[in-house]
Amino acid sequence: MKFALVNPHWSWEGSTYFGSQAPVVPLELLGAREFLRRAGHEVLLIDAFLLKLTTDEVRVQLEGFGEDFLVMPTANSYLFWRCPQPELRVPQAWLRALTTGRTHRPTTVIIGPHGSSTPIATLNKTGADVVLRGEPDSNLPLLATTPRFAIPGCVWKENGRVMQASEPLGVVDMKMVSHLDFSDYPIELHTHKHHIFTPVEGLGAELEFARGCPYACTFCNKTQFRNKYRERDVAEVVAEIDALMARGVTYIYFIDEIFGVGKNVRTLLEEIAKRPSLSIGFQTRIDLWDEAGFDLLGRAHCISMECGIESITEQGRDEMNKNCKYSTERITELLVYAKTRIPWVQANLIKTPHDNPEEVRAFQDHLKANGVWVSEPVPMFPFPGSPEYVTTFGAQPDDRAWERAHEFYLNLFADKGFSDIQDQQPIPLPELESACR
Numbered sequence: 001m002k003f004a005l006v007n008p009h010w011s012w013e014g015s016t017y018f019g020s021q022a023p024v025v026p027l028e029l030l031g032a033r034e035f036l037r038r039a040g041h042e043v044l045l046i047d048a049f050l051l052k053l054t055t056d057e058v059r060v061q062l063e064g065f066g067e068d069f070l071v072m073p074t075a076n077s078y079l080f081w082r083c084p085q086p087e088l089r090v091p092q093a094w095l096r097a098l099t100t101g102r103t104h105r106p107t108t109v110i111i112g113p114h115g116s117s118t119p120i121a122t123l124n125k126t127g128a129d130v131v132l133r134g135e136p137d138s139n140l141p142l143l144a145t146t147p148r149f150a151i152p153g154c155v156w157k158e159n160g161r162v163m164q165a166s167e168p169l170g171v172v173d174m175k176m177v178s179h180l181d182f183s184d185y186p187i188e189l190h191t192h193k194h195h196i197f198t199p200v201e202g203l204g205a206e207l208e209f210a211r212g213c214p215y216a217c218t219f220c221n222k223t224q225f226r227n228k229y230r231e232r233d234v235a236e237v238v239a240e241i242d243a244l245m246a247r248g249v250t251y252i253y254f255i256d257e258i259f260g261v262g263k264n265v266r267t268l269l270e271e272i273a274k275r276p277s278l279s280i281g282f283q284t285r286i287d288l289w290d291e292a293g294f295d296l297l298g299r300a301h302c303i304s305m306e307c308g309i310e311s312i313t314e315q316g317r318d319e320m321n322k323n324c325k326y327s328t329e330r331i332t333e334l335l336v337y338a339k340t341r342i343p344w345v346q347a348n349l350i351k352t353p354h355d356n357p358e359e360v361r362a363f364q365d366h367l368k369a370n371g372v373w374v375s376e377p378v379p380m381f382p383f384p385g386s387p388e389y390v391t392t393f394g395a396q397p398d399d400r401a402w403e404r405a406h407e408f409y410l411n412l413f414a415d416k417g418f419s420d421i422q423d424q425q426p427i428p429l430p431e432l433e434s435a436c437r
């Protein structure tokens with residue numbers, strides 16, 4: 001069978017999304033391609049975002065290929081599945097443009113965070129035939145061979161009725177994610193280097209060493225995918241690093257939810273330390289590290305580390321179920337130490353009633369005086385895949401979950417405006433999506 005995997009050309013005008021707007025490597029599609037090829041399928045992977053392609057240009061390629069399945073994500077790479085834009089404007093427009101009026105209409109398949117938490121709303125909004133909830137990489141090949149009710153995470157419509165597989169979510173065995181083939185991926189165009197603030201020559205790329213996280217912070221939108229912690233084989237990741245370095249990549253950002261869990265990451269860092277022309281960046285938790293760990297990170301040329309501290313008080317962290325093993329004093333000490341080894345150290349805060357603004361200011365001032373960048377405390381979007389959604393609205397997400405969360409979030413800023421965290425005034429979700437209906 002033929003599978004087309006298309007990363008659309010993303011745009012976020014009017015969105016509450018304030019993550020990176022640069023193309024990042026679509027790891028979910030590259031991973032899926034490996035599983036599909038191993039199962040004997042033919043795959044066309046088009047990164048329309050990186051290549052700046054229009055729907056007309058992609059459509060021409062698809063018509064030449066004649067895919068049986070057209071697969072599209074609802075967020076710009078796995079990196080942003082936990083904090084995606086709420087609106088489905090881009091996948092809606094792209095699926096329609098790529099399928100309307102085709103003589104051979106493929107089965108359309110949506111993957112990503114929206115379908116994972118609200119599959120029926122996602123089917124309805126995008127007009128897709130199938131939603132795969134959870135991690136799709138290893139389940140996509142099953143669409144060609146297996147009844148849908150037996151494909152983990154599969155949701156589809158049959159005679160107007162929504163049907164769901166008995167296994168609600170896809171979860172990938174990460175030991176099966178062998179090294180990704182970048183040979184025909186245009187990495188030479190990938191000049192973006194994620195989350196660095198010092199100039200580095202060469203190309204950037206993103207990789208994953210591990211997926212998931214053993215913690216359960218209330219605000220974290222990971223319960224429907226990338227939830228359980230799983231590592232890849234170090235050798236597979238090192239092979240990817242070497243293949244990318246041979247193509248001119250000098251900086252790799254690990255998209256792992258929290259880089260640094262487990263002993264194998266130390267083995268990986270020792271391997272990276274042997275490659276002096278490579279530097280790395282990642283997100284982590286401060287309580288996974290100590291001084292010796294930061295020394296190792298320095299040797300592994302880590303140039304960017306972002307830590308979710310969330311609250312400057314233990315009560316605040318406990319309320320978010322952060323389960324942090326360090327005191328605020330120890331956190332501060334380690335951030336300052338980390339900055340002596342890593343050029344960019346960032347501490348992120350979330351707005352909580354437990355934190356006194358003057359104490360927050362003192363915490364920020366002390367760290368900034370030592371070179372650590374500290375965010376302003378901002379409210380979190382109650383993503384439908386987060387425990388926070390259920391606490392806030394008192395119910396599991398339904399078909400209006402994204403609209404409800406979006407309204408709630410806009411109201412948090414009604415008095416003071418959005419200028420602290422984003423340049424543009426967000427547009428209500430129904431308005432954002434209505435242009436595509």
Ligand code: SF4
Binds near residue numbers: 221258
């Ligand atoms: S540490 Fe908390 S916020 Fe970070 S990935 Fe894990 S659950 Fe999510």
